[in-house]
Amino acid sequence: MSLISAICFITLIGVTLWIAVWAGRKGGGRESLYAAGGQISGFQNGLAITGDFVSSAAIFGSVALFYMVGSGMVIFFIAPLVGMCLLLMFVAGPLRKLGYYTMGDVLVARLGGRSVRIFTGICTLVLSEMYIVAQLVASGTLFATLLDIPYFVSVLAVGALVSFYVGFGGMLATTWVQIIKAAILVCGVLLLAVLCLYEAGGLEPLYVRAQQAFDGDIGSFTGMELSLFSQASLGAGLMLGMMGMPHLLIRFFTVPNPATARQSVVVATALTGLVLGTLLFVVGPGTLAFVKDVAAYEVAPGEIRGGTNMVFIHLSHVMGGELLYGVMSAVAFATILAVVAGLGVAIASTAAHDIYSVLSNKQGKAKDGAEVMMFRISALIAAAIGVVLALMLQHENIAFLSALAFGIAASTNFPILLLALYWSRLTVLGAIMGGLSGLVLSVGLLILGPTVWQKILGNPEPIFPSDYSTLVAVPMAFAVAYIVSVLDGYRSSSRSLRSLY
Amino acid sequence: MRWIVTLAVLVPFLFVIFTTSGVLPLSFGAGHVLPANWLAVPMTIWISIGIMVVIVVLTAMAVRLVNFDED
Numbered sequence: 310m311s312l313i314s315a316i317c318f319i320t321l322i323g324v325t326l327w328i329a330v331w332a333g334r335k336g337g338g339r340e341s342l343y344a345a346g347g348q349i350s351g352f353q354n355g356l357a358i359t360g361d362f363v364s365s366a367a368i369f370g371s372v373a374l375f376y377m378v379g380s381g382m383v384i385f386f387i388a389p390l391v392g393m394c395l396l397l398m399f400v401a402g403p404l405r406k407l408g409y410y411t412m413g414d415v416l417v418a419r420l421g422g423r424s425v426r427i428f429t430g431i432c433t434l435v436l437s438e439m440y441i442v443a444q445l446v447a448s449g450t451l452f453a454t455l456l457d458i459p460y461f462v463s464v465l466a467v468g469a470l471v472s473f474y475v476g477f478g479g480m481l482a483t484t485w486v487q488i489i490k491a492a493i494l495v496c497g498v499l500l501l502a503v504l505c506l507y508e509a510g511g512l513e514p515l516y517v518r519a520q521q522a523f524d525g526d527i528g529s530f531t532g533m534e535l536s537l538f539s540q541a542s543l544g545a546g547l548m549l550g551m552m553g554m555p556h557l558l559i560r561f562f563t564v565p566n567p568a569t570a571r572q573s574v575v576v577a578t579a580l581t582g583l584v585l586g587t588l589l590f591v592v593g594p595g596t597l598a599f600v601k602d603v604a605a606y607e608v609a610p611g612e613i614r615g616g617t618n619m620v621f622i623h624l625s626h627v628m629g630g631e632l633l634y635g636v637m638s639a640v641a642f643a644t645i646l647a648v649v650a651g652l653g654v655a656i657a658s659t660a661a662h663d664i665y666s667v668l669s670n671k672q673g674k675a676k677d678g679a680e681v682m683m684f685r686i687s688a689l690i691a692a693a694i695g696v697v698l699a700l701m702l703q704h705e706n707i708a709f710l711s712a713l714a715f716g717i718a719a720s721t722n723f724p725i726l727l728l729a730l731y732w733s734r735l736t737v738l739g740a741i742m743g744g745l746s747g748l749v750l751s752v753g754l755l756i757l758g759p760t761v762w763q764k765i766l767g768n769p770e771p772i773f774p775s776d777y778s779t780l781v782a783v784p785m786a787f788a789v790a791y792i793v794s795v796l797d798g799y800r801s802s803s804r805s806l807r808s809l810y
Numbered sequence: 811m812r813w814i815v816t817l818a819v820l821v822p823f824l825f826v827i828f829t830t831s832g833v834l835p836l837s838f839g840a841g842h843v844l845p846a847n848w849l850a851v852p853m854t855i856w857i858s859i860g861i862m863v864v865i866v867v868l869t870a871m872a873v874r875l876v877n878f879d880e881d
Contacts, residue, residue, distance in 0.1 A: 380852060380854045380855050380858060381830055383826060383830065383854070383858040384826055384827065384830055386862065387822075387823060387826050387858065387861055387862060387865070388823070390862060390866065390869075391819055391820065391823045391865060393869060394816075394819045394865055394869040394872070395816065395819070397869055397872055397873070398812055398815065398816055398872065398876065399812075402878050512850075512851060513850045513851075516850045516851050516852070517850050520850075526852075527852055528852025528853060528854040528855060529854070530829040530830050530832075530836060530854050531829075531830060531831070531832045533830060535830070535831060536831060537827070537828070537831040537832075537833050539831075540827050540830050540831035541827050541831070544823065544826070544827050548823070567878070568878075571873055571878065572873065574869070575869055575870050575873055578865070578866050578869040579866055579869075579870065582862050582863070582865070582866040585862065586859055586862050586863075589855065589858060589859065589862075590855065590859055
């Protein structure tokens with residue numbers, strides 16, 4: 310690790326730890342731990358949502374895809390923005406109005422009963438933990454290459470820091486870690502883009518160099534070579550998954566009212582659009598122009614050192630030497646910390662508020678102190694499980710875990726949430742059966758698809774022809790929820806929407 | 811109005827799905843750049859950036875356009 314990288318990392322870790330201590334002293338009550346006291350402003354929450362959403366996969370993965378297939382991967386940049394617009398239109402306001410701390414609150418407000426809360430709670434725990442494992446494995450691999458530190462050191466460091474942020478500072482600390490991450494991410498990406506343009510001598514020379522380095526047409530829309538079904542299913546998964554990911558949804562409970570929740574989506578959309586647009590317009594072509602076929606960044610001809618996901622970091626080294634390399638490494642570290650911290654809060658609040666509180670006594674409501682203690686313990690356990698699994702799965706192909714988490718979110722949480730908010734005749738049984746069918750289909754079809762069934766399990770042909778099952782699982786979840794609710798006889802457990810709003 | 815804005819966002823999204831899957835074949839001539847070779851940036855990139863800007867602008871405008879009272 311160079312001196313500059315060490316300074317960047319120590320500064321980042323020091324600042325974020327100080328924030329956690331500050332947040333812990335400011336308020337350790339349930340309201341602060343779960344929802345930052347509900348006093349985050351729209352702009353701050355917009356920054357935090359950007360910090361939560363733009364993960365290392367979104368940055369490194371999408372730039373690497375541009376490096377490999379050119380502008381054919383544009384769906385990865387456009388689908389999340391569409392998802393955010395739909396989030397604004399249909400989810401943000403009602404979610405804030407009906408919920409306090411978790412998605413389970415919203416469903417209980419609409420449907421009543423404990424079973425639906427426990428069901429969505431378990432889904433939230435499982436998919437958030439899967440996403441944490443995927444992030445931790447990615448961080449271990451990334452920093453082993455970036456900083457030349459052992460895999461387990463990186464995984465342990467991220468796990469320990471996140472359990473401290475979440476357990477001690479709760480949502481308030483997590484929010485500020487995400488705000489800091491988003492700010493340095495936006496600045497870092499814009500700086501890299503300006504340096505690319507300066508080095509190339511403008512936009513036109515940049516694209517000429519990028520095209521010369523690219524094997525094929527950089528402007529072709531069909532570079533990913535996916536079928537219409539796979540493209541549509543992939544796009545639907547990216548778009549709808551945003552409306553079902555618990556760590557994104559709980560961000561709307563940190564603002565004081567629905568209007569501020571909507572305002573925060575607008576800020577998040579603008580900032581995410583700025584980052585993704587800059588990556589697509591300048592940074593992606595920049596990696597082709599300045600990193601491709603450069604011997605210093607290859608271990609063999611055509612094989613990038615550290616894997617293709619590293620082209621973003623290699624580009625920063627080309628543009629700004631050790632200084633920018635150190636800064637961008639710190640940006641990558643902050644990115645992983647912020648996303649894992651958001652997932653940690655989602656797990657801790659769900660475990661304490663949706664599971665422990667409901668199961669601890671017959672009234673379904675634990676004392677505040679006990680719930681707070683369970684929140685802190687859950688944060689620690691979530692990080693510990695994530696670290697252990699990440700260490701066990703170091704050499705496994707776990708890329709499918711991220712896709713699976715988004716798939717489950719899109720196929721399980723999203724249909725239940727949307728129906729609960731907009732269909733007055735949804736019943737508890739309909740919600741659970743609809744969510745279960747989405748869960749079974751999203752997991753089952755992924756196992757039967759090319760990545761797991763053929764590549765990992767070694768079977769000659771996949772049973773399901775695509776890696777993307779959203780287009781099957783989501784309509785099926787809606788259909789099952791509708792049919793079961795109808796057959797359930799429109800039972801009285803569902804309350805009038807008007808009376809709630 | 812809520813549905814009009816939603817459709818306005820979904821239409822370019824469907825356009826991207828159909829073009830990236832090859833169902834809607836698009837060709838802009840040699841090099842796929844603007845006719846005057848403006849900045850040599852491929853037309854597909856301009857289209858993609860344009861769609862992103864439209865979505866962001868529509869999202870921002872939706873707060874004023876859409877009556878969210880029914881929330």
